[in-house]
Amino acid sequence: MDHYEADENEYMHQEDDWDRDLLLDPAWEKQQRKTFTAWCNSHLRKAGTQIENIEEDFRDGLKLMLLLEVISGERLAKPERGKMRVHKISNVNKALDFIASKGVKLVFIGAEEIVDGNAKMTLGMIWTIILRFAIQDISVEETSAKEGLLLWCQRKTAPYKNVNIQNFHISWKDGLGFCALIHRHRPELIDYGKLRKDDPMTNLNTAFDVAEKYLDIPKMLDAEDIVGTARPDEKAIMTYVSSFYHAFSGAQKAETAANRICKVLAVNQENEQLMEDYEKLASDLLEWIRRTIPWLENKTPENTMQAMQQKLEDFRDYRRLHKPPKVQEKCQLEINFNTLQTKLRLSNRPAFMPSEGKMVSDISNAWVGLEGAEKGYEEWLLNEIRRLERLDHLAEKFRQKAAIHEAWTEGKEEMLQKSDYETASLSDIKALLKKHEAFESDLAAHQDRVEQIAAIAQELNELDYYDSPSVNTRCQHICDQWDALGVLSQKRSEALQRTEKLLETIDQLYLEFAKRAAPFNNWMEGAMEDLQDTFIVHTIEEILGLSTAHEQFKATLPDADKERQAILGIHNEIAKIVQTYHVNMAGSNPYTTINPQEINTKWDKVRQLVPQRDQALSGEHARQQNNERLRKQFASQANVIGPWMQTKMEEIGRISIEMHGTLEDQLTHLRQYEKSIVNYKSKIDQLEGDHQLIQEALIFDNKHTNYTMEHVRVGWEQLLTTIARTINEIENQILTRDAKGISQEQMNEFRASFNHFDRKRTGMMDAEDFGVYLISLGYNLGEAEFARIMSIVDPNRQGVVTFQAFIDFMSRETADTDTADQVMTSFKVLAGDKNYILADELRRELPPDQAEYCIARMAPYSGPDGVPGALDYMSFSTALYGESDL
Numbered sequence: 001m002d003h004y005e006a007d008e009n010e011y012m013h014q015e016d017d018w019d020r021d022l023l024l025d026p027a028w029e030k031q032q033r034k035t036f037t038a039w040c041n042s043h044l045r046k047a048g049t050q051i052e053n054i055e056e057d058f059r060d061g062l063k064l065m066l067l068l069e070v071i072s073g074e075r076l077a078k079p080e081r082g083k084m085r086v087h088k089i090s091n092v093n094k095a096l097d098f099i100a101s102k103g104v105k106l107v108f109i110g111a112e113e114i115v116d117g118n119a120k121m122t123l124g125m126i127w128t129i130i131l132r133f134a135i136q137d138i139s140v141e142e143t144s145a146k147e148g149l150l151l152w153c154q155r156k157t158a159p160y161k162n163v164n165i166q167n168f169h170i171s172w173k174d175g176l177g178f179c180a181l182i183h184r185h186r187p188e189l190i191d192y193g194k195l196r197k198d199d200p201m202t203n204l205n206t207a208f209d210v211a212e213k214y215l216d217i218p219k220m221l222d223a224e225d226i227v228g229t230a231r232p233d234e235k236a237i238m239t240y241v242s243s244f245y246h247a248f249s250g251a252q253k254a255e256t257a258a259n260r261i262c263k264v265l266a267v268n269q270e271n272e273q274l275m276e277d278y279e280k281l282a283s284d285l286l287e288w289i290r291r292t293i294p295w296l297e298n299k300t301p302e303n304t305m306q307a308m309q310q311k312l313e314d315f316r317d318y319r320r321l322h323k324p325p326k327v328q329e330k331c332q333l334e335i336n337f338n339t340l341q342t343k344l345r346l347s348n349r350p351a352f353m354p355s356e357g358k359m360v361s362d363i364s365n366a367w368v369g370l371e372g373a374e375k376g377y378e379e380w381l382l383n384e385i386r387r388l389e390r391l392d393h394l395a396e397k398f399r400q401k402a403a404i405h406e407a408w409t410e411g412k413e414e415m416l417q418k419s420d421y422e423t424a425s426l427s428d429i430k431a432l433l434k435k436h437e438a439f440e441s442d443l444a445a446h447q448d449r450v451e452q453i454a455a456i457a458q459e460l461n462e463l464d465y466y467d468s469p470s471v472n473t474r475c476q477h478i479c480d481q482w483d484a485l486g487v488l489s490q491k492r493s494e495a496l497q498r499t500e501k502l503l504e505t506i507d508q509l510y511l512e513f514a515k516r517a518a519p520f521n522n523w524m525e526g527a528m529e530d531l532q533d534t535f536i537v538h539t540i541e542e543i544l545g546l547s548t549a550h551e552q553f554k555a556t557l558p559d560a561d562k563e564r565q566a567i568l569g570i571h572n573e574i575a576k577i578v579q580t581y582h583v584n585m586a587g588s589n590p591y592t593t594i595n596p597q598e599i600n601t602k603w604d605k606v607r608q609l610v611p612q613r614d615q616a617l618s619g620e621h622a623r624q625q626n627n628e629r630l631r632k633q634f635a636s637q638a639n640v641i642g643p644w645m646q647t648k649m650e651e652i653g654r655i656s657i658e659m660h661g662t663l664e665d666q667l668t669h670l671r672q673y674e675k676s677i678v679n680y681k682s683k684i685d686q687l688e689g690d691h692q693l694i695q696e697a698l699i700f701d702n703k704h705t706n707y708t709m710e711h712v713r714v715g716w717e718q719l720l721t722t723i724a725r726t727i728n729e730i731e732n733q734i735l736t737r738d739a740k741g742i743s744q745e746q747m748n749e750f751r752a753s754f755n756h757f758d759r760k761r762t763g764m765m766d767a768e769d770f771g772v773y774l775i776s777l778g779y780n781l782g783e784a785e786f787a788r789i790m791s792i793v794d795p796n797r798q799g800v801v802t803f804q805a806f807i808d809f810m811s812r813e814t815a816d817t818d819t820a821d822q823v824m825t826s827f828k829v830l831a832g833d834k835n836y837i838l839a840d841e842l843r844r845e846l847p848p849d850q851a852e853y854c855i856a857r858m859a860p861y862s863g864p865d866g867v868p869g870a871l872d873y874m875s876f877s878t879a880l881y882g883e884s885d886l
Contacts, residue, residue, distance in 0.1 A: 028233040029119070031225050035236035036126045038220035039134075039243070043070045055122040059115050061091025068098055071133045088115045096125075104132050127235050134242045146238065152245060153177065156184045162197045168237040173226055175203025178244070182210055185248045189214055200227050217243045265846075267347055274340045275352055281333050282358040288326060289366045292318075296373035311381055316695070319713070320688070330367060331721045334360055335728045338804070341795070342732040345808055346739040351795045361796060378710070382700060389698075391465045393536050398456045402474055404529060405449050409481055415439075416488035431510070431590025436492055438514040438592050443489055445522045450482050513570040514592035520563055521594050524602040527553070531609035535616075538700065540624040547617050554610060564603055571596045627699050634690045635704035641683060642707040645715040648677060652719075652726055653763065662744050663737065667730045674723045684716055732804050742807070750807050764800040836870040 033054055041050040044063065047070050051057035058064045060083075065076045077094045080087035092111035100106060106128065113121040131145070138148040140155070150165065157163040160180040165171045172178065174197050183192040189210050195203055204223035211217040220240045226232045337360050340352050354360075416439075420432065457475035461468050530553070537543045574589070589595070655669055691709040694702075702708075737747055757773040758765045765773070770793070771786060779785070793805040830845060831837050843851045 025233075027225075027229045028236075029123070031221060031229070031233040031236040032123050032127070033119075034222070034225065035220040035233075035239050036123060036130070038218045039130060039239050040067055040126065042218045042243070043067060046070050054126065055117045055119045058092075058122060059117055060088045061093075061095055061111075061114070064095045064114075065091060065098075068095055068129070071129070072098075072102075074098075085115060099125075099129065099132065102132055104128055127239075130235075130239050130242070134246070135238065138242070138245060149238065149242060149245060153181070153241060156181055160184075160192070168234045168241065169231050172237050172241075173232060174200040175205075175207055175223070175226075178207035178211070178241075179203055181241075181244050181248070182207060182215070186214065211244070211247075215244075215247045217247055264347075267343065271340060271343055271347070271349065271352075274336060274343075278333065278336055278340065278352070279355060279358060281329060281336070282354060282363060285326065285329055285333065285363060286358065286366055289370045293370055293373045296370070296377045315378055315381060316692075324717075327717050327721070330363060331724050333363060335724060338728055338732060342735050342804065342808075346735060353795075359796065361798065386700065387463055389536065391460065391463050393534060394456050394460055394463070395465060395467070395471070396534055398453065398460065398471060398475075400529070400532070401449055401453050401456070402478060404525070405446065405453060405478060408446060409478075409485065412485055413481075413488060416485065416492050428590065433497070434511045434514065434591040436489070438518050440489055440493065441515070442518050442522070443485060445519065447482075450478060453478055509570060509574045510589045510591045513567065513574065513589060514594070516563070516567050516570065517592055517594040517599065520560075520567055521599065521602065523560070524599070524606055527606050528602065528609060531606070531613045535620070537620060537624065540621075540628050543617065543621045543624045547621060550613055550617055557610075561603075564599060567599060568596050623697075627694075627697050630690065630694050630697060630699060631702045632704055634687065634694055635702060635707075637683065637687045637690065638705045638707035638709075638712060641687060641712055642715065644680070645712070645719050648673070648719055649715075649722060652722055655726070663730055663734050663747060667727065667734065670723065670727050670730060674727060677719060677723055684712065687712060729802070729804055733807060736804065736807055747807070750810055751803070754803050754806050762800075764802055765806065766800050767794075770801045838870050 037051060037054050040054070044050050044067055047066055049063065049066065051063060062079055065079050068074075069076055076098050079094065080090045089111045092114045096106060096109070096111060106125075109121055109125050109128075114125060135145050135149060138145060138152065140148040140151045143151050146168075150168070153165045157165055157177055157180040160176070160183075162174075163176050163180045165177055176195060176197060179190055179192060179195055183190045190206065195206070201223045204226060208219050208221070208223065212219045220243070221236060337352075337354075344350065344352055420428075454475055457471050460471050465471065535546060537546065571589075652670070652673060655666060655673070661669075687709070733747070736742070742750075753773065754765060757769045757776075759769055760766065767790060770790075774786070774789065779789075789809070790801075793801045793809050827837065830841055839855050842855060845851075
């Protein structure tokens with residue numbers, strides 16, 4: 001068998017051997033002939049010649065030597081011009097010796113076989129030349145030759161659908177690989193979206209025709225050669241693909257330069273967009289705060305409970321639905337501002353100064369005003385609801401007592417103004433006198449009710465009850481009527497006493513009945529009033545107190561029943577005496593209007609009201625038990641969540657200032673914390689649900705916990721804001737480290753220095769500590785110099801230096817000139833032999849939108865060397881980076 005091999009130090013290994021005894025696969029031999037012939041002619045045409053038959057045209061060695069001179073750029077030994085076999089062998093040996101001098105060891109490929117037209121050996125020799133001069137020098141990411149070419153193909157075709165380059169045979173059969181290479185570098189030449197994987201003939205013909213017409217790559221194979229072969233020849237495909245590599249590699253430098261410019265332009269455009277986004281977001285947030293504060297400061301009370309509860313519901317919607325997105329916007333605004341400043345510093349751009357009134361500090365001050373207005377609003381709402389609830393209860397109590405009293409006073413003035421004693425008999429007079437005494441007793445008993453009515457009216461006035469005028473009018477009427485009854489009662493008493501001397505007899509039993517019946521009747525009326533009295537409680541202890549008082553009342557019922565029986569016994573005795581002695585009393589008691597039927601009726605009413613009162617107290621007791629359960633349920637969660645949030649805040653603070661691992665390790669740790677914190681949101685939501693139940697139940701206090709929902713909300717918002725800010729600070733530190741080329745050791749040294757001089761351990765160095773640090777570095781600080789440095793590290797004039805500003809300052813002191821070198825390299829590539837760049841050249845090398853963006857900013861600097869629309873190096877760098885040291 002015949003082989004060609006490379007030794008241990010050669011650039012690659014031959015994968016396939018030529019067999020001296022066996023012929024190549026006919027399909028492969030055809031593909032190699034066609035491909036190698038086209039490849040040789042692509043170089044020979046530079047010398048004004050070509051070959052037609054690869055094994056015949058190289059037999060005399062002349063074109064073979066010419067081919068090697070063209071592709072190597074070197075001169076070979078002078079060829080023999082004779083026609084004899086010995087002359088041909090000499091020429092071929094000169095060519096083979098030159099190939100061997102390039103580090104290629106040829107085994108069993110001799111000049112005689114080439115001169116004799118051995119097709120297999122001739123193809124093997126041409127393949128060796130292709131490997132050495134077209135494929136060996138291909139290098140991609142530490143891989144070379146065949147592996148480098150394959151990696152280059154994979155990288156270039158990776159974004160394309162249905163393309164998966166794994167080898168140099170069947171991966172190219174459908175033609176999409178060739179089309180993808182062309183479209184990646186010259187997308188205007190092929191409409192890749194219209195190609196189909198199931199139409200390989202069209203794909204291959206399209207790629208080969210376009211390559212030949214526009215890329216100066218000769219057509220080395222026909223589509224039928226590839227489609228009609230189960231496994232296309234690997235050497236033919238590698239040769240063809242290497243032509244694409246060399247065709248496109250020439251444009252790589254221009255593409256790199258254009259990419260650098262595009263990157264700068266993209267950064268500029270992104271920064272400008274971030275500035276616009278900041279201005280809009282700041283304006284929207286400030287406008288929302290401006291609209292919201294007057295609403296929170298409006299504490300005009302409503303007259304009805306329903307209206308005030310609606311205000312409370314509106315406030316809850318604000319806290320639950322409207323404010324949280326604004327908290328996120330405020331946090332995002334600060335993050336965007338810090339990121340923008342970092343990007344501007346890394347791009348050597350001036351710091352971004354927002355419009356007047358839209359600084360981060362302005363947003364923070366406005367937010368403080370919002371939370372100040374919000375702080376007392378909910379408390380005011382709850383107090384107003386309690387006040388209205390109390391007012392409604394008092395108003396209803398006033399109406400009940402007033403109605404009872406007015407019912408009692410009805411007709412009393414007319415009764416006191418009667419002159420019936422003037423024509424009455426002696427017994428009648430005595431009866432009228434006793435009756436009046438009973439009335440006065442009754443009148444005195446009602447004095448407490450009148451005082452209660454007046455006290456309730458006074459309390460309604462003090463609590464600013466909206467219907468106080470009508471209450472005052474009614475109360476005044478009752479008081480005036482009460483005074484009038486007192487005067488009339490006094491006058492009638494005096495009149496009866498004047499006539500008492502004329503009266504000698506009196507029915508003691510009637511008098512006794514009247515005296516005992518009146519207070520008992522008053523007791524029953526008071527009992528009915530108490531049993532029907534409405535009540536309002538807020539704790540289980542209060543309802544237990546009412547229940548205890550009610551049980552004590554029920555305990556007095558047996559004694560009251562005995563008193564009732566005794567009073568009825570007096571009446572029965574009177575009836576017995578009247579019947580026994582035939583006294584003409586007309587069956588009525590002259591001393592009182594109370595009769596046994598009324599006593600029995602009221603007693604029955606009292607007995608009916610007792611179980612109703614039992615039921616009302618039992619229902620309220622159940623409600624208060626449920627309220628207590630809600631309090632404990634809320635407290636059990638709040639007492640866990642509150643300390644948890646405090647612990648997380650302390651842990652985040654430690655992570656941000658301690659030096660454990662790289663910045664990426666800290667960022668990963670913080671993001672894990674952020675994930676665990678976000679996952680904790682379900683517990684906050686659950687607590688919100690419990691708080692909603694408490695609010696709906698009108699529970700105003702909770703002795704089981706010191707945490708309110710407001711504490712938890714504020715803590716949660718601070719926790720989310722702190723983790724987001726800390727992550728943003730670490731990300732900006734990574735951006736600065738990578739952009740400035742700062743090593744991890746330097747970052748650790750910066751952090752150690754910063755922590756050492758951060759004496760208050762706040763994570764931010766105040767101006768005094770920073771001054772001490774500068775003096776320790778050897779700075780001779782005057783007021784002006786220190787003010788200049790502070791303006792760099794503290795552009796917002798907050799009086800503190802963050803770690804990000806600290807490392808920016810430290811890295812700036814040793815900043816390198818990479819940016820300037822990159823700009824100079826890009827300028828030289830695009831300018832070529834000139835010392836300026838034309839606008840049309842930018843339009844050709846850059847995407848349209850970025851080219852126009854760059855040209856518009858170059859306009860003020862155009863015109864070097866008297867050439868219109870051209871840019872010299874200084875104008876070019878100024879247009880890209882602004883007025884800088886470049």
